[in-house]
Amino acid sequence: xxxxxxxxxxxxxxxxxxxxxxxxxxxxxxxxxxxxxxxxxxxxxxxxxxxxxxxxxxxxxxxxxxxxxxxxxxxxxxxxxxxxxxxxxxxxxxxxxxxxxxxxxxxxxxxxxxxxxxxxxxxxxxxxxxxxxxxxxxxxxxxxxxxxxxxxxxxxxxxxxxxxxxxxxxxxxxxxxxxxxxxxxxxxxxxxxxxxxxxxxxxxxxxxxxxxxxxxxxxxxxxxxxxxxxxxxxxxxxxxxxxxxxxxxxxx
Numbered sequence: 001x002x003x004x005x006x007x008x009x010x011x012x013x014x015x016x017x018x019x020x021x022x023x024x025x026x027x028x029x030x031x032x033x034x035x036x037x038x039x040x041x042x043x044x045x046x047x048x049x050x051x052x053x054x055x056x057x058x059x060x061x062x063x064x065x066x067x068x069x070x071x072x073x074x075x076x077x078x079x080x081x082x083x084x085x086x087x088x089x090x091x092x093x094x095x096x097x098x099x100x101x102x103x104x105x106x107x108x109x110x111x112x113x114x115x116x117x118x119x120x121x122x123x124x125x126x127x128x129x130x131x132x133x134x135x136x137x138x139x140x141x142x143x144x145x146x147x148x149x150x151x152x153x154x155x156x157x158x159x160x161x162x163x164x165x166x167x168x169x170x171x172x173x174x175x176x177x178x179x180x181x182x183x184x185x186x187x188x189x190x191x192x193x194x195x196x197x198x199x200x201x202x203x204x205x206x207x208x209x210x211x212x213x214x215x216x217x218x219x220x221x222x223x224x225x226x227x228x229x230x231x232x233x234x235x236x237x238x239x240x241x242x243x244x245x246x247x248x249x250x251x252x
Contacts, residue, residue: 039181077134098245143170
């Protein structure tokens with residue numbers, strides 16, 4: 001929560017790599033590490049995203065009409081992405097995660113942002129795009145902000161409005177994704193006793209508690225610290241994590 005607010009990135013970008021590193025040193029079979037990490041991350045987003053959405057509603061910065069147009073496709077895509085994640089071989093999944101984090105690190109380091117180009121499309125195309133965003137969000141355990149915000153800005157939605165909409169859309173993505181991860185992993189053997197399918201509650205509870213507490217501190221420090229410079233350091237951290245994931249593919 002602290003880093004997410006301070007650097008303006010989704011918490012899943014941090015939670016998933018950390019969960020992977022922790023689970024690799026536990027008695028968890030390799031092919032369950034990725035679904036457990038991602039399912040747990042989405043469950044965390046469900047709780048932390050609720051407080052963020054309530055805050056956006058109080059500030060009256062949330063375009064509920066746009067959220068309504070996006071959420072159906074995002075929920076559908078998120079459920080499908082979570083179902084597919086269980087079918088993806090461990091090494092391929094690990095490589096995809098490494099490539100995703102590598103892309104995010106480059107975007108953060110070079111501050112890459114799309115230029116507004118065209119208006120929002122019709123309902124059908126918007127449904128298709130939101131489904132794709134939901135799919136990859138569930139695959140990588142994020143609330144979708146890293147994908148939703150650039151798309152909306154490209155479609156000439158004001159940045160503040162795009163951030164608020166992306167924050168609210170994280171809820172349906174997380175709900176559908178976490179529910180599907182819990183369902184597909186319900187009968188899977190060898191999972192930790194404290195999990196419901198691929199949602200590890202022993203990690204969700206402390207993650208939610210500390211995220212909500214430290215998010216307030218992060219919001220205050222973001223006004224005082226040179227966040228642009230710190231963001232580049234964090235991008236470097238994500239880059240190293242992505243390289244570690246990719247290089248680990250060759251150690252099997």
